[in-house]
Amino acid sequence: MMWLAPLAGIILAAATLPPLLALYILRLRRPKRTVASTLLWTRQVEDLRANSLFQRMRMSWLLVLQALAIALLALALAQPQADLGLVESGRVVLLIDRSASMGVKDADGRSRLEQAKREAHDRVSALFGTGLFSQAPEVMVVALAREATVLSPFSTLAARAHDAIDAIEATDETTTLVDALDVARSFMEVPNPDKQGAPQESGVTLELWSDGRIADLERCVIKPGEHLRFHPMGSSTARNAGVAGAGVSRLAGNPDEVAVFARIMNWDEAPLHSDVELWVDGTLRAVLPNGIDVPAAGEDPSRKTWLPGEVRVSFPSVTVKPDGIVEVRLVASDDQPADNRMAMVAAPSAAARVLLVGGSSITRGLVQALPVKSVDAVTLDQFTTRTAANPAWIDAFDVVVLDGASPPSLPPARYLVLGGTAPFEGLNPYGEKADVSMRSSQAAHPLLRFVNLDELGVARAVAYSPASDVETIVEGSDGPLVMTLARSGGQAVVVAFNPLDSNWPFQRGFVNFMANAIEFLAASGREAALPTIAPGDTQPIRLPSGVRSLTLTSPASGSHEITVTDPAQVVIGPLRQAGVWTARWHEGSEERTRPIAVALQDPREGRIGTLESLSLGLETVRGVQGGESGRSALWPWLMLAALAVLTLEWLVYLRKV
């Protein structure tokens, strides 16, 4: 038995029972009426010679019934709840998994998430009963996915919990639990000035609705005072196969054509035969002949671990235009269609547009010899004047090469700085160093691909004391020689010396470095496709200055407007749904688009069979079936009883009158 609002019942009883008794003890202030004699009245009256304020309490059925009715009403107001099991006191955290696997529709035609929300609603109703003033327990609602989202902090309002549950939307993200537990614990910590650092006294019940496919389950720890109840959602026999990964590569000599390859996984315990299709910009371009046969998942005897069946496939080369959408589709139907497709966005063509500011003829000739789309050369004064007049002018170039030029300010762009003192925050130039040699370098960095600096000798270099976020690629004998940094939506590669002040132009590595730097900055040539992000990731994009808004269209064709405050660094997302998102904006009167591919890339989400229990370290939590009712509200019955007593009291009163 639990009382949801004991104080309300006590207040009602305290406010009504004493006055009721007083009505029977205190005499009524009756109007006086003189009669000839009270002789004949005294034979049937109960009060004679009444001169005192109080009178002796006598047995009165009316009093008994009225007191009983008030007592019943007070009890009803206190909202007693019968304990039917699974009743929690204190705090309850409702953790609802909304990952991709929860979208599987194996729960009577409903998705696992819908079923979980339904059971969570029932649980909230059971926890709060159907009381008038739901006060206990405190319930918190957290949506699980790649990140935990607190939809409702601890609250004693049932309606708030219901609203929070309704607000949960499906995602194609993975499931993590550690983050959710940390968030819940942070809400549970109530500062107590008297017990600083003392452990949490009140217990908490964690109610988890999930299919059990949790990425960081092995890192979850249930602390003392916490009790986890796992409500498994879905079926353990759900079938799934999907595209676990895909990629494209440009063919040498023909940058417009790409080769597409993919990795198909089967998490079912039966082999899979399916067709695999390649779609480009919504058009079917290729189908693997005879389909594919993917072996069944199962235990690998040699590794003694469960492994999905896997097949790698490749398609013939296809022509894809920049920003074209390449999609690999697994035709076989299963319980999780979200991972049957994987889309990629083809990168722009490799050729970069280069702006050369100042510089020597050697540098100009070298850049022009590289496979770039165009090379424009301006003096430092021209650069300063034009960027001051129109900062957007610089957006027409993919890479700006500052060859010994030191402009006072730089608009956001991608710069290759050769000598001079570039005004980037965090570089902190403090003078010059002479006779510098290379001490160490990140040989694996893309900038140093096919670059040998062993013979490098620098006669004079700018001395930098870079900040911690500046990455030093080449460390000289007396300070950094080559650095990369990101600033204000742009990126820069800074060479601390003018190549003409060194022997570098006479080495083959200088040519390779210049090519690498321009490719690195232009983000072209390295990948044939733009990175495909995972659900829940954000996508930073750089927009031309002047753009104030963009429209983001989801894979389900829903769109919404995003206000742009800083076009140089716009962060889109998190994008929770797999598929191709499209960002649209206007440059003048021309509409520009930027597709963003989002795909499930975590093979753990592909295994969608529901777990019956969770293994958290040394503890195993067995799942409980949903639908249990926690409490049964007794106040309606008490109200009915009070009504019956009042009716009886009325009848007694009528008989007496």
Add this chain to the structure above:
Amino acid sequence: MSERADAPRTVDQLIDGPLMTRLDALDVTSRKIFQGKVQGERRSRRRGQSVEFADFRPYVAGDDLRFVDWNIYGRLDRLFLKLFLEEEDLSLVLAIDCSGSMDWGTPNKFDYARRVAMALGYVGLVNHNRVSAFGFGGDGFHPLTGLRGRRRTRDLGQWLLDRKAAGDAGFDDAMRTIALGRQGRGVMIVLSDFLFRDGAEKGLRSVAGRGFDVYALQLIAPEERDPGMHGLTGDLRFIDSEDGAEVEMTITSKALEAYSQATVAHATALRDFCVRRGIVHVPVPTTTPVDELLLDYLRKRGLLR
């Protein structure tokens, strides 16, 4: 107690001329006188002294020879006595309850009692009966004796006007006092509501069988007969007009019914006692007109003729 506006203030308001005219033809009678007071019926010192002839009877030894009818002896040669009606003067005693409970009701019971007493006293005075009046109540015991003849009508009226109703009746003491001061035989009329906490039995027992032909006129106000019809409802605190006792009552239909039963029981008990003691119990609603009471109601009961 404030003087009521409708209370009689003059003798004329107690009894008016037309009523006096109609009462002139009435006389007070006593059942006991006509049942056993015939002259010469038995030897007694109280032989009949009147000249009204009643009958003859044969002479027996010991009879007073003065009552022998010598004319009959001359004609028949036998001795016969002449019997005459005894002409005793009738003593009319009016006992008026002046307690607080009488000063209540509409019409007022005390006013009604005074009017009835005035009318009865007038009948007695007109017929040269010896009229005595006694008022008893919280104001004390007030006797008025030795009235005879029409000319004492105003004295009786003024005495009645001087009476005030208040306090306890003191019925038992009053009756005992009246009985002890009795002069001759007569008719005693008690005008009261008989609402005495100690009962009326003891007082009535004092006067019954002691030469009085007692009539108990129980005055009943309409509010006493049916209080529910006269605005008595709801939660009330009754205050006794005599002793100020308070009674809290919730007037419901059941309470009214119980009161009605108590009223009937009270009247029945009084009547039964009166019957056993040879007292004539006459319940008199105060709504009954005084002339109708005397000319019709009391004549049928044998008090007046």
